[in-house]
Amino acid sequence: MASLSLLELRHLRTLAALDETGSVSRAAKRVHLTQSALSHQIKVLQNHYGLPILRRQGQSIELTEAGQHLVTLARKVLEEIQATERNLAKMSEHASGSLRIVLECHTCFDWLMPLMDAFRQNWPEVELDLVSGFHSDPVQLLEEGSADVVIGSEQIERRGVVHHPLFRFEILAVLAPEHPLRAKKILHARDFAGETLITYPVPEERIDLIRNVLKPAGVQPERRTAELTVAILQLVASRRGIAALPSWGLKNYVEHDYVIARRIGSQGLWSDLYVSTLAETATRPYLRDFLVTARNTCFATLDGIIPLKPADQ
Amino acid sequence: MASLSLLELRHLRTLAALDETGSVSRAAKRVHLTQSALSHQIKVLQNHYGLPILRRQGQSIELTEAGQHLVTLARKVLEEIQATERNLAKMSEHASGSLRIVLECHTCFDWLMPLMDAFRQNWPEVELDLVSGFHSDPVQLLEEGSADVVIGSEQIERRGVVHHPLFRFEILAVLAPEHPLRAKKILHARDFAGETLITYPVPEERIDLIRNVLKPAGVQPERRTAELTVAILQLVASRRGIAALPSWGLKNYVEHDYVIARRIGSQGLWSDLYVSTLAETATRPYLRDFLVTARNTCFATLDGIIPLKPADQ
DNA sequence: AGAGATTTATGAATTCTATTCATTAATATT
DNA sequence: AATATTAATGAATAGAATTCATAAATCTCT
Numbered sequence: 278m279a280s281l282s283l284l285e286l287r288h289l290r291t292l293a294a295l296d297e298t299g300s301v302s303r304a305a306k307r308v309h310l311t312q313s314a315l316s317h318q319i320k321v322l323q324n325h326y327g328l329p330i331l332r333r334q335g336q337s338i339e340l341t342e343a344g345q346h347l348v349t350l351a352r353k354v355l356e357e358i359q360a361t362e363r364n365l366a367k368m369s370e371h372a373s374g375s376l377r378i379v380l381e382c383h384t385c386f387d388w389l390m391p392l393m394d395a396f397r398q399n400w401p402e403v404e405l406d407l408v409s410g411f412h413s414d415p416v417q418l419l420e421e422g423s424a425d426v427v428i429g430s431e432q433i434e435r436r437g438v439v440h441h442p443l444f445r446f447e448i449l450a451v452l453a454p455e456h457p458l459r460a461k462k463i464l465h466a467r468d469f470a471g472e473t474l475i476t477y478p479v480p481e482e483r484i485d486l487i488r489n490v491l492k493p494a495g496v497q498p499e500r501r502t503a504e505l506t507v508a509i510l511q512l513v514a515s516r517r518g519i520a521a522l523p524s525w526g527l528k529n530y531v532e533h534d535y536v537i538a539r540r541i542g543s544q545g546l547w548s549d550l551y552v553s554t555l556a557e558t559a560t561r562p563y564l565r566d567f568l569v570t571a572r573n574t575c576f577a578t579l580d581g582i583i584p585l586k587p588a589d590q
Numbered sequence: 591m592a593s594l595s596l597l598e599l600r601h602l603r604t605l606a607a608l609d610e611t612g613s614v615s616r617a618a619k620r621v622h623l624t625q626s627a628l629s630h631q632i633k634v635l636q637n638h639y640g641l642p643i644l645r646r647q648g649q650s651i652e653l654t655e656a657g658q659h660l661v662t663l664a665r666k667v668l669e670e671i672q673a674t675e676r677n678l679a680k681m682s683e684h685a686s687g688s689l690r691i692v693l694e695c696h697t698c699f700d701w702l703m704p705l706m707d708a709f710r711q712n713w714p715e716v717e718l719d720l721v722s723g724f725h726s727d728p729v730q731l732l733e734e735g736s737a738d739v740v741i742g743s744e745q746i747e748r749r750g751v752v753h754h755p756l757f758r759f760e761i762l763a764v765l766a767p768e769h770p771l772r773a774k775k776i777l778h779a780r781d782f783a784g785e786t787l788i789t790y791p792v793p794e795e796r797i798d799l800i801r802n803v804l805k806p807a808g809v810q811p812e813r814r815t816a817e818l819t820v821a822i823l824q825l826v827a828s829r830r831g832i833a834a835l836p837s838w839g840l841k842n843y844v845e846h847d848y849v850i851a852r853r854i855g856s857q858g859l860w861s862d863l864y865v866s867t868l869a870e871t872a873t874r875p876y877l878r879d880f881l882v883t884a885r886n887t888c889f890a891t892l893d894g895i896i897p898l899k900p901a902d903q
Numbered sequence: 904a905g906a907g908a909t910t911t912a913t914g915a916a917t918t919c920t921a922t923t924c925a926t927t928a929a930t931a932t933t
Numbered sequence: 934a935a936t937a938t939t940a941a942t943g944a945a946t947a948g949a950a951t952t953c954a955t956a957a958a959t960c961t962c963t
Contacts, residue, residue: 281878281881281882281900282599282671282672282675284599284671284675285598285599285600286595286597286598286599287598287950300910300911301910301911301912302909302910302911310950310951310952311951311952311953312910312911312912313911313912313913313951313952313953313954314950314951314952315911316911316912316913317912317913317950317951318950318951320912320913321950326675326678326679326682327682327683328678328681328682333910333911333912333958333959335910335958335959335960336909336910336911336958336959336960337910337911338910338911342681343678343681346674346677346678347674347678349674350670350671350674353670354667354670354671357663357666357667358595358597358663358667359595361659361660361662361663362595362597362639364659365639365641365656365659365660366639368641368655368656369639369640369641370640565594568594569594587594589594600921613939613940614939614940614941615938615939615940623921623922623923624922624923624924625939625940625941626922626923626924626925626940626941626942627921627922627923628940629940629941629942630921630922630941630942631921631922632941633941633942634921646929646930646939646940646941648929648930648931648939649929649930649931649938649939649940650939650940651939651940904963905962905963906961906962906963907960907961907962907963908959908960908961908962909958909959909960909961910957910958910959910960911956911957911958911959912955912956912957912958913954913955913956913957914953914954914955915952915953915954915955916951916952916953916954917950917951917952917953918949918950918951918952919948919949919950919951920947920948920949920950921946921947921948921949922945922946922947922948923944923945923946923947924943924944924945924946925942925943925944925945926941926942926943926944927940927941927942928939928940928941928942929938929939929940929941930937930938930939930940931936931937931938931939932935932936932937932938933934933935933936933937
């Protein structure tokens with residue numbers, strides 16, 4: 278198979294990202310390159326094929342017919358590659374074992390469930406489990422050997438433990454549509470004074486809003502807890518209080534005017550999500566595959582999240 | 591589609607070449623890189639997947655199971671890419687026109703026929719033809735506009751005309767199995783003295799053996815001509831004389847002991863094959879596709895040929 | 904309207920990495 | 934045994950992809 282083709286997988290990866298994000302700069306974040314790099318890549322391809330691949334449509338972009346062709350190719354090819362890489366992974370050592378997940382982030386259930394289903398299909402020989410209950414020191418579970426991965430927002434520095442960044446997300450304040458604060462575009466610490474805060478049943482220091490915003494400002498609202506995201510939203514909608522939740526989980530409820538969402542602070546309140554494992558576990562092929570598919574499904578499903586660069590890249 | 595995969599198409603192209611040639615150095619020639627470059631590529635892949643991709647088997651190599659997986663992937667992916675690149679090519683301008691081929695090299699019929707069939711399938715809108723008859727100045731046909739492509743062994747420097755190297759091949763002397771010269775491993779100019787040389791019906795200066803070997807040595811054997819390769823071989827087998835033909839066309843006949851083949855001169859007599867077109871024609875997408883598939887099929891079908899680096903690479 | 908924020912495009916500089924070069928060890932050929 | 938091939942490897946190089954700096958265009962919000 279002679280070349281005379283300068284096409285590389287890197288191009289296909291950007292094409293796919295371009296299609297998924299609909300913008301050069303968002304696509305750039307997705308593939309962990311600069312917007313400029315992608316712009317150059319596109320230019321090279323367009324020159325090579327003598328055809329425009331994307332058209333600038335006002336602020337954003339639109340793929341041309343040629344671009345669509347390439348995206349279709351990209352999808353097919355990248356999927357085939359992932360499939361054979363999985364096969365290769367299964368041929369290597371440590372191809373089986375257990376993946377017992379501790380979920381620190383309650384809202385993550387939303388995307389974790391379908392992910393686990395997909396993973397179970399691809400790795401039937403791996404023992405997949407969800408470790409339930411609250412744990413004051415989840416990383417310790419790794420060290421004890423009673424769990425394999427922790428999904429959470431903290432990078433607890435402990436030797437022998439590795440943190441794999443997943444994405445950055447925004448935490449929004451959630452109010453009933455009729456709430457007096459609805460007039461404000463942005464909520465600040467003092468706005469929470471006198472309100473009831475509805476949270477998951479976890480200690481204060483695990484709640485970003487309290488730890489990073491309210492506590493420093495000396496604001497201490499009442500608290501009320503609920504186990505499930507829907508329960509929290511129900512309480513908010515029935516005007517029992519305010520909640521603070523990741524933006525992605527709110528989309529549907531906001532669109533149906535069940536609740537309204539507001540930014541917290543002028544820059545917004547952001548948090549990073551990590552997958553933490555023992556260094557040893559990190560080398561396991563099925564763990565690497567889990568990470569890849571986790572990123573893929575999250576970027577595909579969740580709106581408004583920002584890719585974080587994997588440590589090993 | 592996140593990365594975490596360092597695999598690139600370049601690797602897949604190498605893998606395919608490795609499988610087809612069964613040796614690192616031959617594969618390197620095929621993809622126009624050094625043996626060292628491929629060795630490094632392989633090393634990187636092996637480290638990345640933690641699996642051996644090929645095993646050194648004495649002098650040559652053998653693909654491992656992992657290697658086979660990757661080769662299968664490579665085949666599929668590279669084919670899909672070529673398909674969509676063809677689609678893109680058809681969307682560009684100049685996607686149709688004519689491809690009238692002048693064949694200077696008679697033996698090339700062998701591989702040109704199946705190639706033309708394949709091409710006709712892929713480019714039904716291109717008028718494909720074979721320009722028959724002998725032409726003293728084939729390149730002139732290009733300039734006159736009565737042909738589009740010349741397949742031959744000479745790089746005639748003429749402005750506006752481009753030569754696309756295909757491959758280098760060896761010309762072997764062909765003898766009847768009982769011929770007295772059979773004892774010699776290598777034939778030299780003087781060995782041809784007193785023999786009858788059986789050739790295609792073309793002028794002396796078009797016959798490499800005469801021009802490059804016999805004439806310089808002052809040897810002038812008798813000549814007898816035949817139109818078809820089989821006819822020439824038939825004459826040789828029935829001891830009417832000696833012929834000089836490209837090695838690839840001889841394989842079957844030699845294996846069945848119909849004739850025997852001998853190297854000419856200690857280094858062998860080699861010739862390069864070019865596809866010549868007008869510079870303008872060279873940019874046509876269907877011409878580029880023709881070149882790519884020509885190289886592919888030749889390398890896949892013909893034994894003992896050496897890849898030549900395309901001018902535009 | 905105008906200021907500010909965000910988007911893509913582009914040329915130049917830089918960094919990175921794939922390839923070549925030079926060499927060795929191993930295997931095959933004569 | 935001598936010679937020619939083949940693959941592997943570390944260091945040097947060349948080349949190309951990416952970043953940086955910037956401009957032009959578009960959108961948003963007072």
